[in-house]
Amino acid sequence: MQLLDIRNLTLELSTPDGMIRAVDRVNLTLKEGEVRGLVGESGSGKSLIAKAIMGVLHERWKISADRFNWRGRDLLRLPYHEQRRIISRDIAMIYQEPSRSMDPTSPIGEQLAESIPDDLLEGAWWQRGSQRKKRVIALLHKVGIRDHATVLSSYPYQLSEGVCQKIMIAMAIAKNPKLLIADEPTTAMESTTQAQLFRLLASFNQLKGTSILLISHELETVARNTDTLSVLYCGQLVEAGDTATLLKHPLHPYTHALIKSVPEFQPELGFKQQLYALHGSIPTLQHLPIGCRLGPRCPNARKECVKTPIYERQQNHYFSCHFPLSGKTNE
Amino acid sequence: MIFHYLMRRMFLLSFVFVALTIFAFSLGYLFPGDVLSNFTGLRNISPADEIVLRQQLGLDQGYWQQYIYFNQRILDGNWALSFSSQQNVLDEILNVMPATLELASYALLLSLLIGVPFGIIAAVRKDKWLDKLISGFALVGYSIPTFWWALLLIMVFSLTLGWLPTSGRLSVLYEIPRLSGFMLPDILGSDAPYRNEALFDAIRHLLLPSLVLATYPTTVMIRFTRESMLDVLEQNYIKTARAKGLTRLQVLYKHGLRNALLPVTRQVGLQFSTLITLAMITEVIFSWPGIGRWLIDSIYQRNFPAIQGGVLVVSSLVIAVNMFTEILHTLLNPLARK
Numbered sequence: 218m219q220l221l222d223i224r225n226l227t228l229e230l231s232t233p234d235g236m237i238r239a240v241d242r243v244n245l246t247l248k249e250g251e252v253r254g255l256v257g258e259s260g261s262g263k264s265l266i267a268k269a270i271m272g273v274l275h276e277r278w279k280i281s282a283d284r285f286n287w288r289g290r291d292l293l294r295l296p297y298h299e300q301r302r303i304i305s306r307d308i309a310m311i312y313q314e315p316s317r318s319m320d321p322t323s324p325i326g327e328q329l330a331e332s333i334p335d336d337l338l339e340g341a342w343w344q345r346g347s348q349r350k351k352r353v354i355a356l357l358h359k360v361g362i363r364d365h366a367t368v369l370s371s372y373p374y375q376l377s378e379g380v381c382q383k384i385m386i387a388m389a390i391a392k393n394p395k396l397l398i399a400d401e402p403t404t405a406m407e408s409t410t411q412a413q414l415f416r417l418l419a420s421f422n423q424l425k426g427t428s429i430l431l432i433s434h435e436l437e438t439v440a441r442n443t444d445t446l447s448v449l450y451c452g453q454l455v456e457a458g459d460t461a462t463l464l465k466h467p468l469h470p471y472t473h474a475l476i477k478s479v480p481e482f483q484p485e486l487g488f489k490q491q492l493y494a495l496h497g498s499i500p501t502l503q504h505l506p507i508g509c510r511l512g513p514r515c516p517n518a519r520k521e522c523v524k525t526p527i528y529e530r531q532q533n534h535y536f537s538c539h540f541p542l543s544g545k546t547n548e
Numbered sequence: 549m550i551f552h553y554l555m556r557r558m559f560l561l562s563f564v565f566v567a568l569t570i571f572a573f574s575l576g577y578l579f580p581g582d583v584l585s586n587f588t589g590l591r592n593i594s595p596a597d598e599i600v601l602r603q604q605l606g607l608d609q610g611y612w613q614q615y616i617y618f619n620q621r622i623l624d625g626n627w628a629l630s631f632s633s634q635q636n637v638l639d640e641i642l643n644v645m646p647a648t649l650e651l652a653s654y655a656l657l658l659s660l661l662i663g664v665p666f667g668i669i670a671a672v673r674k675d676k677w678l679d680k681l682i683s684g685f686a687l688v689g690y691s692i693p694t695f696w697w698a699l700l701l702i703m704v705f706s707l708t709l710g711w712l713p714t715s716g717r718l719s720v721l722y723e724i725p726r727l728s729g730f731m732l733p734d735i736l737g738s739d740a741p742y743r744n745e746a747l748f749d750a751i752r753h754l755l756l757p758s759l760v761l762a763t764y765p766t767t768v769m770i771r772f773t774r775e776s777m778l779d780v781l782e783q784n785y786i787k788t789a790r791a792k793g794l795t796r797l798q799v800l801y802k803h804g805l806r807n808a809l810l811p812v813t814r815q816v817g818l819q820f821s822t823l824i825t826l827a828m829i830t831e832v833i834f835s836w837p838g839i840g841r842w843l844i845d846s847i848y849q850r851n852f853p854a855i856q857g858g859v860l861v862v863s864s865l866v867i868a869v870n871m872f873t874e875i876l877h878t879l880l881n882p883l884a885r886k
Contacts, residue, residue: 273787305793318788320803321883322810331802332792372882388792 220396220428221247221270224284228265228452230277237502240265240452241510244528244535247396252422252429254439254460256475257449258499263432264313265452267398270430271310272300288395306334309394311402315381319373325384326369329353332388356387361413379406386414390421397421398430403438415442437481440464448472451499451510453525458534468534468541471495471511509538517542553878561871565864572860573618579852583607587618589629589637589853622860628853630846637857641839645861646729647717648838652827654754655761656816662762663769664812670770671777671808672800682770689767694826698760698833705756712756715835719753722746757834761826765819772815777808810881817873821866 228240240262247253257263268274272292285293287307292300312318319328330349338348357365360383373381382402389397399418403411419442421427433439439446440460447457448471456469464482467473476482477493486492497514506512508523515522517540526537576586584598585591587605602608606617621627627638670682706714717731718724722742727734731754735747780786781804789799828840835841839858846854878884 268787271787271791273791301790305791308791310791312784312788314784318784320785320789320807322806322881323803327802331789331794331798334793374883385788388788392793 218249218288219246219286220249220251220288221245222284222286223270223282226266226269226280226282226285228262228269228274229279229281231279232503234503238452238505239502240269241525243449243452243454244457245447245454247428247430249395250422250426250428251445252419252431252443254443254446255430255432255449256436256439256446257434259434260451260499260502261449262452263434263449264400266449267310267400267430267432270304270396270398271308272304306392307395308398309389309392309396310398311382311385311389311400313400313404315385316373316376316378318385319381321373323372324369325371325373325376326353329356329369329384329388329391332391334392337392352391356391357384359390360384360387360417361410362387379410382406383410383414386417390427393425394427396428396430398432400432401434402431403433411438418442436475436479440482448475451505453510454528454535454537455511456534456536456538458536462534466534468531468536469538470515470517470542473542550879554875557871557875561867564867568860568863568867569619569622570615572856573615575852575856575859576618579856581852586852586856587628589631589634591631627857630854631851632846632849632854637854640842640854641857641861643729644837644839644842647731647836648824648827648831648840650730650732651754651757651761651830651836651838652820652823654758655827656765656819656823658758658762659765659769659819660816663766664773664809667770667773668777668800668805668808670774671781674778679774683774686767686770686774689763690771692763694760694764694829695833697763698756698830701756701760702833713753714756717750717753717837718746719749722749757830757836760833761823761830764826765823768819768822769812769815773808773812776811777804780804780808783807810877813873813880814877817870817877820869820873824862824866 223243223245225242225244226240227238227242230237230239243262243266245253245255245266255263255266265274265278269278269280274280280293282293285291287303290303292303295303319325330353333349333352335345338345338352340348353369354365357368362368362380362383368376368380368384376384386402397418402418403414406414415438418429418431422429429443431439431443443460445458446460446463448455448463448469450471456463456467456472463472464476467476474493474495480486480492483492495511495514495516500506500510500513508525509515509518512518512522519540521539524539526539528535528537529541530536577583579586584593584601584605584607587607588601590597590601593601604617606613625636625638627636629635630637630640633640666682666686670679670686673679702714705712713719722740722745724731724734724738724740724746727737731750732747735743735750738746740746786799786803789803790796794802824840827838828844830836831838831841832844839862843855843858843862845851846858
């Protein structure tokens with residue numbers, strides 16, 4: 218069954234200069250047990266989509282979608298408290314800025330303890346306290362913090378960003394969520410800890426069947442750790458499909474450029490050779506081009522590109538481009 | 549670490565007090581009239597006494613020496629005499645101070661009890677009609693001139709309706725021995741047969757002045773708590789807490805309140821100086837025998853030693869309260885201990 222099925226998600230912000238459509242008709246699906254990557258440059262709306270799924274977007278944002286199904290129920294059409302109940306039970310998120318996502322005036326132990334829902338604890342109410350404590354310590358060990366006594370009594374400002382991130386992860390997995398959204402989980406970490414974290418996420422995915430939505434701007438890490446991939450550009454979904462196929466045969470010029478800009482994927486790249494890059498830079502949100510937003514920068518752009526391309530499909534491979542690169546890559 | 553912080557604060561405090569005493573000392577010279585009279589409070593000093601007094605005060609020596617003698621007299625409790633009553637200024641201040649402190653503390657308590665909850669409600673119901681109502685009232689209360697508000701209340705509740713007395717702390721019918729100078733504890737501690745009636749009467753006297761005095765700080769508290777709460781509710785950790793599955797009430801109680809109320813504790817200290825200033829106006833209007841009315845009377849009478857002493861005591865009090873709330877804020881806020 219589809220765990221998450223979002224169709225034409227649009228996020229708009231009304232500003233003095235008019236409505237800004239930061240996320241434009243994005244589709245996103247996640248099966249149970251799937252690890253999906255969501256890649257895009259900063260400002261492409263990755264985090265916004267994640268926050269929209271969590272339902273913690275600022276109220277100034279206008280959310281609309283043709284379908285926003287969580288296990289067959291449309292979240293946007295449910296009453297507010299019902300929506301909150303489902304989301305807080307099933308979905309957890311690891312935020313980008315761990316130290317700012319924790320209450321600065323409350324010790325870590327308290328914050329971690331309150332993220333364990335009551336129904337995960339057994340026994341009578343008087344046994345809950347000690348159980349909760351045991352579970353908190355176990356969680357910390359699981360995310361690789363050995364010195365639990367010091368950490369539990371510390372305040373967030375006393376810990377490094379990396380440790381804070383680990384605690385955020387502990388909080389997220391505390392309730393055994395069905396979907397874990399990891400919004401750039403490794404930005405604050407050293408590379409050894411990064412590897413450790415991805416192993417942890419992978420084991421969580423395999424042992425408990427948790428689906429993971431991994432949001433990142435680093436294509437390499439996402440490619441290594443995901444089954445499927447969605448690529449965003451300026452709030453538009455440009456391509457989605459199996460990670461391996463997508464990397465091998467990109468259909469969209471943006472994905473193509475993205476892959477070519479990573480040296481790791483270019484074994485034949487010569488010494489001191491220039492990396493491939495698209496011309497120009499990302500447009501600001503106030504000056505988004507009409508139609509395909511890549512239009513002005515796209516090497517294959519033609520007159521037709523002023524119309525937004527429809528979402529097309531080749532087996533499990535979705536793309537939205539008038540002139541896909543299929544001919545070129547199939548050679 | 550906390551010890552270091554306290555030491556630093558105390559060090560700062562001592563400098564402030566030095567500056568304050570220098571100012572109070574220089575008032576003796578800055579006031580019109582004879583310097584010797586200003587410092588001693590004596591008038592018509594005979595030439596023979598004058599020589600002795602000058603020697604005692606060190607007026608024949610340098611300013612520095614005089615300042616040291618001045619501080620010694622302050623510490624010994626040997627303050628100047630009031631021009632009007634020829635009594636030690638310190639004794640007079642100690643006599644009127646409790647009335648002001650009592651009034652100010654009830655007003656402050658009232659402003660916290662009303663201001664903080666209403667501020668929180670307004671923040672939680674942001675832009676709903678309840679918030680608009682509370683914010684509207686807060687704006688009106690903030691803008692209303694205290695003296696006019698006091699007169700208005702007297703007109704309605706004392707003169708027209710006749711429910712509450714217009715002035716004083718207690719009806720002359722009741723004789724309560726002075727223990728601490730604070731009216732309500734004194735009444736409760738006395739064993740007079742009319743204790744309950746006296747208590748009721750004292751509360752009736754207290755009602756209007758403390759209401760008037762509380763108006764401004766209450767509105768400040770409402771506005772400040774609302775802002776602070778809104779600010780906190782925008783923070784990422786509130787979103788995280790919501791995403792964890794806590795209910796709105798739990799989030800508010802566990803993460804919202806503490807973070808939002810920390811700046812409020814500091815605000816209490818800052819409000820205290822305004823409160824004392826407003827207390828002077830309130831005391832004059834309600835004939836409340838406190839330090840404010842006493843100080844204003846002294847100013848009218850050109851009672852220079854009294855002004856000097858009153859300024860010293862009132863500013864010391866304000867600074868001490870400020871410092872106290874600052875320390876309290878630090879003890880409560882783990883971030884400030886960084």
